[in-house]
Amino acid sequence: MKYFTLPTTSDTPEAVVLGAGNYPQHALPLASLHRCPFVVCCDGAADDYSNRQGATPIAIVGDGDSLSETARTRFPDRLFLDPTDQETNDQTKGVRYCLAQGKTSITILGATGKREDHTLGNISLLMEYMNQGVDVRMITDYGVFTPASGDATFQCYPRMQVSLFNFGAIHLHGEGLSYPLRPFNNWWQGTLNEATGDQFVVHATGKYLVYRAWDYPTASRNGTKR
Amino acid sequence: MKYFTLPTTSDTPEAVVLGAGNYPQHALPLASLHRCPFVVCCDGAADDYSNRQGATPIAIVGDGDSLSETARTRFPDRLFLDPTDQETNDQTKGVRYCLAQGKTSITILGATGKREDHTLGNISLLMEYMNQGVDVRMITDYGVFTPASGDATFQCYPRMQVSLFNFGAIHLHGEGLSYPLRPFNNWWQGTLNEATGDQFVVHATGKYLVYRAWDYPTASRNGTKR
Numbered sequence: 430m431k432y433f434t435l436p437t438t439s440d441t442p443e444a445v446v447l448g449a450g451n452y453p454q455h456a457l458p459l460a461s462l463h464r465c466p467f468v469v470c471c472d473g474a475a476d477d478y479s480n481r482q483g484a485t486p487i488a489i490v491g492d493g494d495s496l497s498e499t500a501r502t503r504f505p506d507r508l509f510l511d512p513t514d515q516e517t518n519d520q521t522k523g524v525r526y527c528l529a530q531g532k533t534s535i536t537i538l539g540a541t542g543k544r545e546d547h548t549l550g551n552i553s554l555l556m557e558y559m560n561q562g563v564d565v566r567m568i569t570d571y572g573v574f575t576p577a578s579g580d581a582t583f584q585c586y587p588r589m590q591v592s593l594f595n596f597g598a599i600h601l602h603g604e605g606l607s608y609p610l611r612p613f614n615n616w617w618q619g620t621l622n623e624a625t626g627d628q629f630v631v632h633a634t635g636k637y638l639v640y641r642a643w644d645y646p647t648a649s650r651n652g653t654k655r
Numbered sequence: 656m657k658y659f660t661l662p663t664t665s666d667t668p669e670a671v672v673l674g675a676g677n678y679p680q681h682a683l684p685l686a687s688l689h690r691c692p693f694v695v696c697c698d699g700a701a702d703d704y705s706n707r708q709g710a711t712p713i714a715i716v717g718d719g720d721s722l723s724e725t726a727r728t729r730f731p732d733r734l735f736l737d738p739t740d741q742e743t744n745d746q747t748k749g750v751r752y753c754l755a756q757g758k759t760s761i762t763i764l765g766a767t768g769k770r771e772d773h774t775l776g777n778i779s780l781l782m783e784y785m786n787q788g789v790d791v792r793m794i795t796d797y798g799v800f801t802p803a804s805g806d807a808t809f810q811c812y813p814r815m816q817v818s819l820f821n822f823g824a825i826h827l828h829g830e831g832l833s834y835p836l837r838p839f840n841n842w843w844q845g846t847l848n849e850a851t852g853d854q855f856v857v858h859a860t861g862k863y864l865v866y867r868a869w870d871y872p873t874a875s876r877n878g879t880k881r
Contacts, residue, residue, distance in 0.1 A: 518847070541771050544797040545778065546818035546846045546866045552771065553842035571770040592772035596841075615822075616779035620772045621744070640772045 430630070431581045435641065436568050441465060444532035446523035448551060449474040449495060451542025452481065455570040455643065458538045465536070469526050471519035472510075474539055475500045487530075490522040520551050524558055524565070537567040556596050556636060572642035580632050583639055585624040590642040593619035598635030605629030656856070657807045661867065662794050667691060670758035672749035674777060675700040675721060677768025678707065681796040681869065684764050691762070695752050697745035700765055701726045701733075713756075716748040746777050750784055750791070763793040782822050782862060798868035806858050809865055811850040816868040819845035824861030831855030 438460035445465040449472055453459045462468065463482065470478050472491030478484060479500065486507055489496065493510035501508065509526060517525075520540055527535050535558070540551040551567070552574060558565045559576040567574040575583070576596075585591065591606060595613040603610040607623040610631065631637065664686035671691040675698055679685045688694065689708065696704050698717030704710060705726065712733055715722065719736035727734065735752060743751075746766055753761050761784070766777040777793070778800060784791045785802040793800040801809070802822075811817065817832060821839040829836040833849040836857065857863065 518843070542768065544816075544868055544870075545767050545774065545795055545800070546798070546816075546868065548771065548774070549778070549820065550818070550843035550846040552775070556841065557843075569771055572772070574771070590770075590772075592776075594775065615782065617744070617776035617783075620776040642770055642772065644770075 431577070431579075432584070433566075433575050433577070433581060433639070434584045436461065436566075436573055439464075440536075442536035443467065443534040444469065444527040444530075444536070446520060446527065446535060446537050446540075447471065447474045447478055447486075448520050448523075448537065448539040449477075449543075450539050450547065450551070451570065452477050453538050453568075453570060457573075457643065458568040458570065461536050461568060462538055467527070467530075467532060469523040471523050471539075472496050475504065475507075477539075479503065488523075488526050490526055491519040518547075518550060518554070521554060521557075524563060528561075528563065533562065534564040537565065538569075540567055541569050552638070553596075555638060559636070571644070572640050575639045575641075576636065577631065577633075577639055578636045579634070580630065581639075582628055582630050583641065584628055585626075585641055587624060587626055589624040590644070591622045591624055591629065592640040592642075593622065593631065594638040594640070595619060596636040596638060598633040598637050600632070600634040601637065602632050603629055604632070657803070657805075658810070659792075659801050659803065659807060659865070660810045662687065662792075662799055665690075666762075668762035669693065669760040670695065670753040670756075670762070672746060672753065672761060672763050672766075673697060673700045673704055673712075674746050674749075674763065674765040675703075675769075676765045676773065676777070677796065678703050679764050679794075679796060683799075683869065684794040684796060687762050687794060688764055693753070693756075693758060695749040697749050697765075698722050698736075701730065703765075705729065714749075714752050716752050717745040744773075744776060744780070747780060747783075750789065754787075754789065759788065760790040763791065764795075766793055767795050778864070779822075781864060785862070797870070798866050801865045801867075802862065803857065803865060804859070804862045806856065807865075808854055808856050809867065810854055811852075811867055813850060813852055815850040816870070817848045817850055817855065818866040818868075819848065819857065820864040820866070821845060822862040822864060824859040824863050826858070826860040827863065828858050829855055830858070 470486040473495035492512040696712040699721030
């Protein structure tokens with residue numbers, strides 16, 4: 430059965446796609462960003478990445494409308510900008526670049542925060558990347574999103590806050606979680622579950638998205654409880 | 656046909672539920688917060704509200720786990736805390752309090768940012784409130800979410816960025832938008848549309864959620880394009 434570990438600060442992702450959402454602040458996404466040798470930046474994220482990390486992106490994708498002239502001048506050979514493609518978002522352009530370079534294990538950073546419709550879109554696109562065979566996860570300042578299909582085991586710690594979003598699974602149940610799973614219809618129904626031990630298992634027919642949060646229970650703070 | 660206006664800085668909401676997500680910073684949500692005479696705070700949001708606005712919440716709901724002792728001491732008569740109810744999230748507790756007080760038009764603020772699973776849950780709960788007959792909208796620093804059902808008209812401005820999330824509508828099409836609508840399956844598919852004039856119409860059989868963003872196109876910045 431597939432086993433999904435938790436990120437650690439010693440992970441070295443094969444490839445990172447850095448979006449222009451909130452720039453990572455938490456130690457876990459920052460470690461992946463610092464250690465990864467293959468960072469593809471979405472448009473304006475290239476400015477943050479080069480300024481804050483003093484690093485050079487492998488590639489800069491997007492339509493260029495938020496990229497500084499400085500970055501354009503500094504990284505002329507790294508620009509893969511396509512202002513004409515309005516059908517594909519920058520995150521997906523970054524993932525496609527990685528795949529074209531033979532990188533099939535991809536960590537997505539900087540994809541949430543700011544406009545909520547971008548956040549929702551970027552999160553839900555993880556399901557599409559999984560469908561294309563990409564081994565993908567999204568690490569934020571608050572947790573990690575992992576798309577999955579069928580039965581899978583997830584590393585966690587006791588009382589870790591877990592949310593599951595159903596993307597068409599017709600059967601869903603869990604082991605090692607405080608609340609039962611079912612084929613939820615609405616997003617909120619699978620939120621704020623809690624792990625009981627150091628791993629939990631999801632049994633599913635179909636696809637779903639798992640979110641594991643770093644912090645200990647603070648559910649009520651802006652809380653979505655089941 | 657139902658007409659959904661854009662928020663203005665002179666709106667005075669009948670009731671506000673202030674969540675403990677990112678505290679409002681943009682002029683539009685802040686104006687609603689400042690002008691509303693009936694502000695229900697979710698747990699720790701009461702501290703921010705009283706400290707930043709020098710105001711007194713009508714009520715403080717939640718399980719109290721993030722509320723300061725100062726606030727508990729300061730507003731003993733405003734506390735409606737229920738640590739035992741783990742099935743309902745704080746935003747919903749706030750909405751229920753408003754309904755119990757006869758307030759059926761509710762503006763939700765401070766509901767996004769921080770943990771992404773909370774953000775997803777809080778946004779999707781708007782559909783449940785609409786089902787219960789609440790006239791509800793969620794105003795963030797980046798835009799406004801409005802749940803709707805059937806045909807509706809939405810105020811906008813030319814080139815305003817619009818996203819539509821399908822919550823079970825079997826027929827969907829639009830007028831006054833740059834890209835066609837259809838009964839989308841995945842969240843990202845309805846994101847990053849654009850208004851062509853000062854209003855757009857959604858024709859639907861079923862329910863959906865509309866997001867109108869304040870800013871002019873910056874789609875590629877953390878972009879979800881169609």
